Amino acid sequence: MALQQLEHADEQMRECIDNCLEAAQVCEWCADACADEGEEMARCIRLCRDVADLATLHARFMARDSGYHGELASICADACEECAEECEQHDHDHCQACAEILPECAESCREMASA
Amino acid sequence: MALQQLEHADEQMRECIDNCLEAAQVCEWCADACADEGEEMARCIRLCRDVADLATLHARFMARDSGYHGELASICADACEECAEECEQHDHDHCQACAEILPECAESCREMASA
Amino acid sequence: MALQQLEHADEQMRECIDNCLEAAQVCEWCADACADEGEEMARCIRLCRDVADLATLHARFMARDSGYHGELASICADACEECAEECEQHDHDHCQACAEILPECAESCREMASA
Amino acid sequence: MALQQLEHADEQMRECIDNCLEAAQVCEWCADACADEGEEMARCIRLCRDVADLATLHARFMARDSGYHGELASICADACEECAEECEQHDHDHCQACAEILPECAESCREMASA
Numbered sequence: 001m002a003l004q005q006l007e008h009a010d011e012q013m014r015e016c017i018d019n020c021l022e023a024a025q026v027c028e029w030c031a032d033a034c035a036d037e038g039e040e041m042a043r044c045i046r047l048c049r050d051v052a053d054l055a056t057l058h059a060r061f062m063a064r065d066s067g068y069h070g071e072l073a074s075i076c077a078d079a080c081e082e083c084a085e086e087c088e089q090h091d092h093d094h095c096q097a098c099a100e101i102l103p104e105c106a107e108s109c110r111e112m113a114s115a
Numbered sequence: 116m117a118l119q120q121l122e123h124a125d126e127q128m129r130e131c132i133d134n135c136l137e138a139a140q141v142c143e144w145c146a147d148a149c150a151d152e153g154e155e156m157a158r159c160i161r162l163c164r165d166v167a168d169l170a171t172l173h174a175r176f177m178a179r180d181s182g183y184h185g186e187l188a189s190i191c192a193d194a195c196e197e198c199a200e201e202c203e204q205h206d207h208d209h210c211q212a213c214a215e216i217l218p219e220c221a222e223s224c225r226e227m228a229s230a
Numbered sequence: 231m232a233l234q235q236l237e238h239a240d241e242q243m244r245e246c247i248d249n250c251l252e253a254a255q256v257c258e259w260c261a262d263a264c265a266d267e268g269e270e271m272a273r274c275i276r277l278c279r280d281v282a283d284l285a286t287l288h289a290r291f292m293a294r295d296s297g298y299h300g301e302l303a304s305i306c307a308d309a310c311e312e313c314a315e316e317c318e319q320h321d322h323d324h325c326q327a328c329a330e331i332l333p334e335c336a337e338s339c340r341e342m343a344s345a
Numbered sequence: 346m347a348l349q350q351l352e353h354a355d356e357q358m359r360e361c362i363d364n365c366l367e368a369a370q371v372c373e374w375c376a377d378a379c380a381d382e383g384e385e386m387a388r389c390i391r392l393c394r395d396v397a398d399l400a401t402l403h404a405r406f407m408a409r410d411s412g413y414h415g416e417l418a419s420i421c422a423d424a425c426e427e428c429a430e431e432c433e434q435h436d437h438d439h440c441q442a443c444a445e446i447l448p449e450c451a452e453s454c455r456e457m458a459s460a
Contacts, residue, residue, distance in 0.1 A: 003252055003255050003256060005256060005259075005323075005324075005327040005330075005331075006255065006256075006259055007259075007323060007324075008259070017255065021251050022233055024290065024293070025233045025236065025247065025289070025290075025293040026233060026235060026236075026293075028290050028293035028294040029235075029236055029237075029238070029293055029294055029295075031164075031294065032161065032164075032294035032295060032296075035150070035154070035156070035157035035160045035161060036154050036157050037154060038153050038154045039150070039151050039152060039153045039154075041150075042150035042151050045150045045160070046147065046150060046409075046411065046412070049146075049147075049164075049409075049411075050406070050411050050412070050413050052290065053402055053405070053406075054402075054413065056286060056290065057398055057399075057402060059255070060254065060255075060258050060282065060286065060398070061395070061398075063254070063255040063256075063258035063259055064258040064259055064261065064262035064391075064394075065259075065262060066262075066391070066394075066395050067391070067392075067395070067427075068395050068399065068420060068423070068424055071419075071420045071423065072420060074416075075413060075416045075417060075420070078413070078416065079413055082412075093235075093237060094235075094237075097235040100235075101235075118367055118370045118371060120371060120374075120438075120439075120442040120445075120446075121370065121371075121374055122374075122438060122439075123374070132370065136366050137348055139405065139408070140348045140351065140362065140404070140405075140408040141348060141350060141351075141408075143405050143408035143409040144350075144351055144352075144353070144408055144409055144410075146409065147409035147410060147411075161294075161296070161297070162297075164294075164296075165291070165296050165297070165298050167405065168287055168290070168291075169287075169298065171401060171405065172283055172284075172287060174370070175283070175369065175370075175373050175397065175401065176280070176283075178369070178370040178371075178373035178374055179276075179279075179373040179374055179376065179377035180374075180377060181276070181279075181280050181377075182276070182280070182312075183280050183284065183305060183308070183309055186304075186305045186308065187305060189301075190298060190301045190302060190305070193298070193301065194298055197297075208350075208352060209350075209352075212350040215350075216350075261394075262391065262394075265380070265384070265386075265387035265390045265391060266384050266387050267384060268383050268384045269380070269381050269382060269383045269384075271380075272380035272381050275380045275390070276377065276380060279376075279377075279394075
């Protein structure tokens with residue numbers, strides 16, 4: 001997606017916005033799909049919901065250059081890492097998609113947090 | 116809660132904001148707690164998540180007197196009604212709390228939609 | 231962006247998700263930037279904030295295949311159209327970017343609403 | 346409001362949820378109203394928007410007992426404090442309402458962050 005129009009955002013921030021919005025999408029899907037798989041997926045549902053909320057807000061804070069995007073980046077990275085570790089233990093397509101997408105999001109959020 | 120300071124909001128709108136924020140809280144709790152109860156609660160999780168999102172945004176749109184609060188009121192009422200019907204079929208404390216709180220929220224949203 | 235992994239989403243829905251997430255980004259930026267331009271931009275700020283919220287929630291509802299995505303699509307289309315009309319009257323880069331991006335989002339939301 | 350039904354939440358958390366939801370309402374109002382007051386309110390709009398988003402998400406994370414509510418509490422407290430300092434410099438009713446409500450929210454978020 002990489003919205004080239006965002007004048008205040010450099011390449012690193014644009015990439016982080018994209019990663020966060022992808023993470024949010026895949027976690028919305030995974031949280032929803034896990035509801036059909038029984039109580040052993042409870043932790044996955046919870047972490048996916050948290051990532052969906054945090055990554056969405058982080059992307060929006062970057063898009064409007066909020067003074068709090070850096071603080072949020074750090075929480076978002078934590079949640080992505082914990083969620084990726086949980087998801088990689090499950091064979092469902094949605095969990096595997098999370099496990100594939102979230103580490104890159106975690107990494108770019110970690111870089112934004114220390115920028 | 117009823118924030119008396121909101122000058123643009125009459126008593127009906129303040130009450131609807133309160134109802135929406137209560138609905139969002141109880142649905143956040145219910146969606147989370149249902150994750151431990153197995154796949155027969157999947158529909159409950161989904162509807163509670165939708166109500167939590169819709170009621171929160173509806174409350175925020177009323178708090179800032181957005182021109183779109185009336186359109187959102189109608190969807191929010193629909194979701195509260197469908198969610199209350201689902202929740203009242205389950206004996207869990209969280210489902211019973213939803214079934215108790217959501218009808219009043221649905222009613223006040225319906226009134227705001229036609230105001 | 232177009233997250234190919236979302237198994238439940240056909241090409242039309244994936245495109246609408248992308249359009250909504252672009253609309254949300256550009257409107258976050260425009261609402262923020264307009265705050266520095268004085269009170270004649272008040273209507274632009276308000277409409278951009280509404281689009282940012284509605285388009286974000288619409289994208290998330292599609293990503294999780296919520297039963298309410300169709301109802302939300304219609305409001306989102308309305309808000310995008312009204313916001314695009316407002317933004318095209320202003321020469322600022324951020325307003326012009328909104329005026330360029332929002333009509334496509336409005337159109338795909340309208341199609342989703344009637345699907 | 347204080348939703349007594351939330352079984353996992355003790356009195357301190359319930360009070361923090363209430364404070365966050367009041368902070369979100371008053372900041373939605375203030376950000377909206379400041380748009381009519383000209384560019385000297387730009388910082389106030391920005392901080393109010395950030396508080397509205399952060400306090401809302403913090404309240405929702407507490408309502409569902411998310412593992413990330415403590416990390417979010419700390420950012421929310423920072424934003425409430427910075428916003429209160431900005432708002433108390435302005436005589437508008439909405440700014441004075443923010444200056445009155447936000448310090449209590451900041452304090453309870455700070456307590457939740459260290460709990």
